[in-house]
Amino acid sequence: MEFGFTAEQEKLRKEIHDFFRDELPEDYNPSMAGLSRADKESEDFADEFHKKAVARGYPSAGWPKKYGGLGFTAIEQGIIGEEMAYWGVMWTGGMGYGLVAPVILSVGTDEQKQRFVPPIARGEVTCFECFTEPDAGSDEANVKLRAVPDGDYFVLNGQKTFITAWHKPDWLYTLARTADTIPKHRGLSLFMVPADAPGLTYRALPCMGGVQTVEIFYDNVRVHKDNLIGELNRGFYAAMATFEFERAGGGQEPRKGMQRLVQFCREEKRNGKPLIQDSEMRDILAQRAMEMEVLWLSHWYGLWRRTQREKLGPQPYDNTALLGKKFRPLDGNALMDMFGLDGQLKDNSDYVKYEGSTARSWELAHLLHPVGSLEILQNVIAYRGLGLPRIPRQFNTMISEALAKESSQ
Numbered sequence: 001m002e003f004g005f006t007a008e009q010e011k012l013r014k015e016i017h018d019f020f021r022d023e024l025p026e027d028y029n030p031s032m033a034g035l036s037r038a039d040k041e042s043e044d045f046a047d048e049f050h051k052k053a054v055a056r057g058y059p060s061a062g063w064p065k066k067y068g069g070l071g072f073t074a075i076e077q078g079i080i081g082e083e084m085a086y087w088g089v090m091w092t093g094g095m096g097y098g099l100v101a102p103v104i105l106s107v108g109t110d111e112q113k114q115r116f117v118p119p120i121a122r123g124e125v126t127c128f129e130c131f132t133e134p135d136a137g138s139d140e141a142n143v144k145l146r147a148v149p150d151g152d153y154f155v156l157n158g159q160k161t162f163i164t165a166w167h168k169p170d171w172l173y174t175l176a177r178t179a180d181t182i183p184k185h186r187g188l189s190l191f192m193v194p195a196d197a198p199g200l201t202y203r204a205l206p207c208m209g210g211v212q213t214v215e216i217f218y219d220n221v222r223v224h225k226d227n228l229i230g231e232l233n234r235g236f237y238a239a240m241a242t243f244e245f246e247r248a249g250g251g252q253e254p255r256k257g258m259q260r261l262v263q264f265c266r267e268e269k270r271n272g273k274p275l276i277q278d279s280e281m282r283d284i285l286a287q288r289a290m291e292m293e294v295l296w297l298s299h300w301y302g303l304w305r306r307t308q309r310e311k312l313g314p315q316p317y318d319n320t321a322l323l324g325k326k327f328r329p330l331d332g333n334a335l336m337d338m339f340g341l342d343g344q345l346k347d348n349s350d351y352v353k354y355e356g357s358t359a360r361s362w363e364l365a366h367l368l369h370p371v372g373s374l375e376i377l378q379n380v381i382a383y384r385g386l387g388l389p390r391i392p393r394q395f396n397t398m399i400s401e402a403l404a405k406e407s408s409q
């Protein structure tokens with residue numbers, strides 16, 4: 001498989017590459033996951049950088065012009081994504097760009113598209129993806145947060161958990177139960193809930209690798225019926241579309257980080273010889289480079305498939321997210337193998353040699369649940385890609401019961 005780009009697309013790539021090169025600080029470390037918001041200074045920088053990118057329309061480039069996009073194709077938007085991956089950049093409010101707006105553009109009404117999408121494109125509002133609950137993670141259909149109609153409103157009660165929270169939200173993109181149905185997934189609906197609505201409370205839930213998540217409690221939260229996204233009781237399908245956008249977006253690795261690592265191995269010596277001459281190091285680097293290539297191909301295949309949707313139909317599954325979790329070319333496990341005990345040092349240690357946050361990368365490498373766990377992503381490929389039989393319902397019930405029992409102990 002060989003992907004090529006037109007002269008126009010190469011010109012666009014150069015423009016974006018130059019933008020990142022000129023705007024990011026010289027000592028910017030792409031091995032860290034995205035722009036760090038760890039302190040006030042880095043937070044201000046991330047916001048300023050985001051504003052400049054928004055002024056050029058990059059984060060929403062693939063949307064129609066009338067909703068604040070640049071009307072780019074999936075390939076052109078992919079070029080922006082690839083440059084972001086090269087530099088290790090994420091947009092502030094990525095969920096609005098990556099998931100919420102694309103789903104509203106697919107299933108929302110014209111009024112909703114006008115109301116929600118342009119403010120996201122202008123970088124004025126940010127969204128949280130509020131799907132997971134204590135008893136509804138992999139088993140999304142088990143969502144229990146309830147939305148009951150009351151005149152022109154729905155009243156929401158329940159809890160969400162593990163919601164990624166890098167910044168203050170404006171909207172909670174919330175999956176809720178609107179009917180008790182068999183099968184369960186036919187009774188769910190999707191709402192845009194104002195994040196400051198009375199009755200909402202937030203509790204921090206820090207995760208490994210410094211990832212910030214929150215628990216959110218909904219106590220008689222009133223949401224206007226105009227904020228129901230898509231059809232009543234069809235929310236599960238919109239949620240699946242959300243996952244498609246989310247999973248297709250993942251998997252790319254910071255190539256610049258790889259270049260930096262190779263450069264480090266050229267300069268750093270062990271037993272008097274540069275690390276790069278050590279056969280074990282060469283093996284690890286070669287393996288990493290191959291994995292990076294496989295991810296690259298998988299990512300572009302998914303995007304190309306999207307441009308061929310009319311001819312080929314929807315892609316039954318996209319394995320980029322799975323490969324992205326299995327192959328983390330710069331993951332901490334590999335760096336630990338390379339640097340041994342040194343790898344356990346935190347970035348701020350005076351003794352750290354490869355200031356690529358090995359310890360943090362190691363923690364992040366073990367964060368495998370966001371965007372669906374490894375097992376769930378493999379199940380999707382088994383059912384949809386390979387046509388293997390689904391797990392009989394009673395086994396799914398057994399798994400859910402065992403998980404519920406374990407979490408209550």
Ligand SMILES: Cc1cc2nc3c(=O)[nH]c(=O)nc-3n(C[C@H](O)[C@H](O)[C@H](O)COP(=O)(O)OP(=O)(O)OC[C@H]3O[C@@H](n4cnc5c(N)ncnc54)[C@H](O)[C@@H]3O)c2cc1C
Nearest residue numbers: 129130131132137138162163164207211369370371373375
């Ligand atoms: C850092 C972080 C950020 C997150 N951000 C968000 C967010 O922004 N929004 C949001 O809605 N959610 C978010 N999540 C939640 C994430 O989507 C869930 O953790 C994930 O869906 C798994 O659900 P669970 O944690 O309930 O695990 P469970 O579903 O309880 O699964 C536990 C284990 O059992 C396995 N398992 C479960 N069912 C099966 C099955 N049928 N077959 C085989 N194996 C199975 C799983 O693979 C897993 O290993 C985040 C999670 C983390 C850790």
